[in-house]
Each structure stands twice: as structure tokens, then as C-alpha cells.
Amino acid sequence: ILGQAIRRKIETLLPLSLAAWAGLAGRVRSAVMERLEPGPQRRRFWEVFTDHAFSEREAPEAEAEVAALVEATGVAQTAREGRVTLVGAGPGSAELLTLKAVRALQAADVILFDDLVADEVLELARREAKRMLVGKRGGRESCKQEDINDLMVELAKKGKNVVRLKSGDPMIFGRAGEEIERLQSEGIPVAVVPGVTSASAMASALGISLTHRDHAQAVRFVTGHSKKGDLQESVDWAGLSDPATTTVFYMGGRMAGRISNRLIREGRSPSTPVVVMAGIARPEEKRWQGKLRDLEIGVAALDTSEPVLIGVGEVFDMLGTMVMPEQPEQKVATASLA
Incomplete structure (x- = not known):
């Protein structure tokens, strides 16, 4: 067997x-x-x-x-042509990788990976592959995007098969557009392998459909902050106040209070159910569930340095009537405000 x-x-x-x-x-x-x-x-x-x-x-x-x-x-190719593949590593667990992602890792000469990529994912790469950390984290010293772009171009022009390994899905808040644009301008072949994005992993972990037809007819993924680190003003906040819309904010931990205040000011009910998750699909995963008015306190209660995902919408009210999936070593916080 x-x-x-x-x-x-x-x-x-x-x-x-x-x-x-x-x-x-x-x-x-x-x-x-x-x-x-x-x-x-x-x-x-x-x-x-x-x-x-x-x-x-x-x-x-x-x-x-x-x-x-x-x-x-044969004879016509005397010099090896380098290429770059943007690979989605998913939210954490190697079990959530696609087969195509695993094959890309096993064919790579060099892997440029974010610091959110789990060690177990990197273990799937071939032993000879060179691994280079190029992580970017809000509020921390990290690589500049321009430097990462330059490094990909340099390695590919040396004939290397480069994998740019990103947490989640490269095409959702992963700056893939900037990288693809630069590589194409240099004439370097580039391909993309999608990954499981954090919002999908959140829904799966909670056992909640983000588009449950009794509660939501739309779902939106929204960045939690702008390029300058402030609240994103170009977002249609009035549209996000629609009670039939489930909204998931990526990287919104530091903006939690301002997100809550803005949604309530635009008409979203203060009692709207919310869920906050950090370290999704990892042993150290943390969760908090409560109401929109208590969002800032809830995020603070998690006490985590991991990127935070915030889910807002009526679908999360179902958590009160459903049995939560078992998560070993999971830490759960619940609002206990009057």
C-alpha cells in the first residue's frame, strides 16, 4: 500500500x-x-x-x-534563454499548492521568494536551486520593488530559469503587473502560475461561502491601504456599504479602525458581522469574530505581526450557528464588549 x-x-x-x-x-x-x-x-x-x-x-x-x-x-541555440515564472504559493500550507506550481519549483535554477512563503513550500524545490529572500513587509525594512525587478532581469539574461514565488496569488495584490511589464519590456519570457488567494483560504477555513445566495450577491477584494500607507481613497466606499456585498480587506490590520469608521459613515450597519484572520492555513493561525463597530479592538486582540485579512458581510453571521472546523493550535479571540 x-x-x-x-x-x-x-x-x-x-x-x-x-x-x-x-x-x-x-x-x-x-x-x-x-x-x-x-x-x-x-x-x-x-x-x-x-x-x-x-x-x-x-x-x-x-x-x-x-x-x-x-x-x-540544436545548433541554432548556442546560448541558453532565461525565463521567469511568477508562482502563487498560496496562503501557507504546501497542501494548497497547484501541481503546476510544484513542477515550476522543481525546474527552477533560482527562486526569489517572499518572507510570507512557508518553509514547507520551499522544501518542494529541487535541491540545486538557489533561494533568495526578497520579501516586502509593511512597516519593516525590505527589498524595493525596483530592485526585485532588476534582479529578475539580470538572472534571466544570464540564462537562468527564475521562479518568483509569491504568497497567495500573484495577480491579487502581488504587484505582478509591475513585474510582468518590466520583464516584457526586456524581451524576457514570463509565465504565471496562479495560487490560492487568502480570501479563498479564509472562506474554506471558516466553512463559509463568501457569496451565499441568501446573504450576498457580490464579493469584493480591497486593498487595506494605499501606496502611501493611508486609507485607499480611490475605493468606492459607498458601494462597499451595500449589505448584499461581502468585502475582504487585504493587509488591513493597521487601518482597521479607519476602515470601520469609513464603512459606518458610508451607511454600513455598525452591527455588521466581521471576521479577522492572520496566519491563514498555518499552525499559528489566529481568528477574531465580532461586529464592525469593534473591528479595531478585535484586530488589536489578535496581537500578531502577521498580515491581517478582514472579512465584512452578512455571510459571517452564519458562524454563530455553524460548528467551526477544527484547527490544531489555533488561537481564537471573541469580542466581549457590551
């Missing part, structure tokens, strides 16, 4: 098209030996061939296509 489980695990990590590529490798081996010089030239061919095999594309079958593949990946 253990052997079968190991086999299933290995097969899960391999693309379905790999068998066809393995067969193709046997067919082109003689042609490669005839046309390419021993040493670096042949090694380069097989490196590129292997990249194709793990890219999830189908192996060519027609002889003309096979010949074109040998030509394109």
Missing part, C-alpha cells in the same frame, strides 16, 4: 504527455548524435528538450515536426 501511494504521488507530479516525450527521445537520439557535437552542444539540446517535455505541450509526431524540433533546439 505504501508503494502504491508513492507511485501515485510521483505520477501526480508528472505531466500526462511525458510518456510521449520519452518515446520521442528514443527516436531522435541517433539524429542528435549525428548532428550535434559531444559535450555542451548535446547537453544543451537535451536541456531544452526536457523543458519542452515538462511544459505540458504535446510531443510532435510527424517527421517534419521532429526534424524542426531538433533544428530549433
